[in-house]
Amino acid sequence: MGAWGHKNFENDDAGDWVYDLEKSKDKSVIHQALDTVLNNQEYLEAPDCCVALAAAEVVYAGKTSDHSRVSEDVSAWLNRKHGFIKKKAITFDSEDVSKSIQAVGKILDSSELKELWEESDDFQSWVDLQIELIANLEERA
Structure with missing residues (x-):
């Protein structure tokens, strides 16, 4: 995994x-990214x-207009x-x-990504980030 940080777009x-x-x-x-995991x-x-976590971040950003957790490219896409006809x-x-x-x-719960993060000093930061993402999404459910 080529990662330079624990955030979901830092890989x-x-x-x-x-x-x-x-x-x-x-x-x-x-949908494809989320469905692949599900x-x-x-x-x-x-x-x-990694792709599913990025997709979840996009859903959160799109649902809330809070683009602080996504890259500039994603913000521009959102x-x-x-x-084609009715642009919205x-x-x-x-x-x-x-x-x-x-x-x-x-x-x-169980994934190769979790196992890889368990081997790093940033494991708890990564877990906390995902728990925060779930909590943020649950507020919008």
Whole structure:
């Protein structure tokens, strides 16, 4: 895992995913990231977890207009008007929030990403960040 910090956009996998998000015109990239974790009945691999955590952060930012936890590129994507005919901002609903909460919880429960963070000095900071994300999302559910 190429990470330079414990925050959810401070890793290579999230950075690569943001590129895909920037090219998208709807929430399908976000849904795919969350569904990959939620539908996985096997071992949750770190790259999938990093992407799902970034997607959950985007849902939170989109639901609240608090862009402090996302990158400038994500903030620009959230503020961009999308759609072919009727250009409007992408909105997030309670299902998006619920999926985000479930995905973050599943990653915290058991995943390769959690195991990797357990081996670092920043493990508790990473856990606290995810718990805060869940709490923030639950306030919007």
